[in-house]
Amino acid sequence: MLHYTQAEDRDILWHYHPEYELVYIPKGSGRRHIGQHFSRYEGGELIFMGPNLPHLSFSYEQQGAFEQIVLQLREDFMGDQFLQRPELAAVQQLFLRSRQGLSFGPDTRARVGDTLRQMLDQPAPERLLTLLQLFYQLAAATDVTELHADMGISNQQAREQQRLKQVYHYLEQHYAEPITVQELADQTFLTVPAFCRYFKRMTGQTLTNFLQEYRVSQACLLLLQGLPVLEVSYAVGFNNLSHFNRTFRKLTGQSPSAYRKQPAV
Numbered sequence: 001m002l003h004y005t006q007a008e009d010r011d012i013l014w015h016y017h018p019e020y021e022l023v024y025i026p027k028g029s030g031r032r033h034i035g036q037h038f039s040r041y042e043g044g045e046l047i048f049m050g051p052n053l054p055h056l057s058f059s060y061e062q063q064g065a066f067e068q069i070v071l072q073l074r075e076d077f078m079g080d081q082f083l084q085r086p087e088l089a090a091v092q093q094l095f096l097r098s099r100q101g102l103s104f105g106p107d108t109r110a111r112v113g114d115t116l117r118q119m120l121d122q123p124a125p126e127r128l129l130t131l132l133q134l135f136y137q138l139a140a141a142t143d144v145t146e147l148h149a150d151m152g153i154s155n156q157q158a159r160e161q162q163r164l165k166q167v168y169h170y171l172e173q174h175y176a177e178p179i180t181v182q183e184l185a186d187q188t189f190l191t192v193p194a195f196c197r198y199f200k201r202m203t204g205q206t207l208t209n210f211l212q213e214y215r216v217s218q219a220c221l222l223l224l225q226g227l228p229v230l231e232v233s234y235a236v237g238f239n240n241l242s243h244f245n246r247t248f249r250k251l252t253g254q255s256p257s258a259y260r261k262q263p264a265v
Contacts, residue, residue, distance in 0.1 A: 001072045002119055002127075013057035014165045019072040020098060021049045022138075023058055024113050026067055030058060031213075034101045035149030038204035046109040048138060050099030051075065053149060054161050069116045071131075090139040091132075100150050105143025112137055163188050164202050175215055176237045181207055211237075216251045219244075223260040232256065 001019075014033075025045040032039045033056035034049060049055060051074075059066050075083070075095070083092045094102075104112070115134050119127050138144075170187055171179070184207065185195035199207050215236040222232040230241055233256075238244035248256045 002069070002116070013059075014054060014161070014168045015057075016052050016054040016161065017072070018051045019074050020051055020095065022071040022116075023047050023049075024069045024109070024116050025058060026113060028066065031056065032103070032147070033203060034147055037101060037147040037149035039147070041103065043106065044109055044113075046104040046112055048094070048098045048102045048104075050095070050101070050150070053099065053101060055101075055149075069113075069120070071116065071119075091135045094135060094139040097146060101147035102138075103145045103147060104138070104141055105145075108137065108141040108143050160198075160202065163198075167199070171211065171214065175211065175218065176235060178237070178239070179211065212247050213251060216248055219248060219256065220252070220259065223256055224262065226260070229256045229260065 023045065025041075027044045029040065029042045030045070032041055032045075032047070034047075035053050035055070045058065058068060082088070083095060112134060115130060115137070119130050119134075122130060166187060167184055170184060181192050181195060184199075185192045188195055188198070190198060196207065199205075199210075203210060205213075215238065219232050219236045222235060223229070227235070229245075233241050233244035236244075238247070245256060248254075248259070252259060
């Protein structure tokens, strides 16, 4: 499955699925949270992830218009024995390594990004041939970083993933309201200290920092729609304008007023 999106929302969406996934983001910066790996990307992203590797939506924390091309496919997309052929040994290794999460550098990102754009308009037979060429490109790439994100999905880990998904969903629904740690601890049936330890271990951030980033990312969208700064401040959950201005500048490097003057892409 290959699809192109231009997202105007900023879902948190923590999820995993049985398909391999290749994500191409032409430009922008954001947070990688894949399995047990936490980092940031700058200038776009090309990442290949194995099946059942939990990850945060790549639209989270994006500023302005957001563009991505996503390719998903199951391991048996060409039959059970296809990747066992000797000619595909390098591609088979690529698929094995993807279980750790693979992030590719700007050279490979540019080449593969162009290939993915071509595939969007190709008929099915031609698209299949292009897909094989694409995987050979990825397998031969030297500007690749293994993220060591693999964490497996044991029963205990599956419960923790479901709990984190529940927390993220609550934050998406209530970020414009005052949110206390106690509320989220109650949602997850944990004490406040236990919840704080759990959230930091699972996300690499404190709840306060995470919530500030998400609120500011939503504020960016509203500012680009031309809404007044004060109105945006209250709409995303800040009840103090000076606090909003300070937080926005800290996270984006500019004031809300300056950001608002940018043309919407």
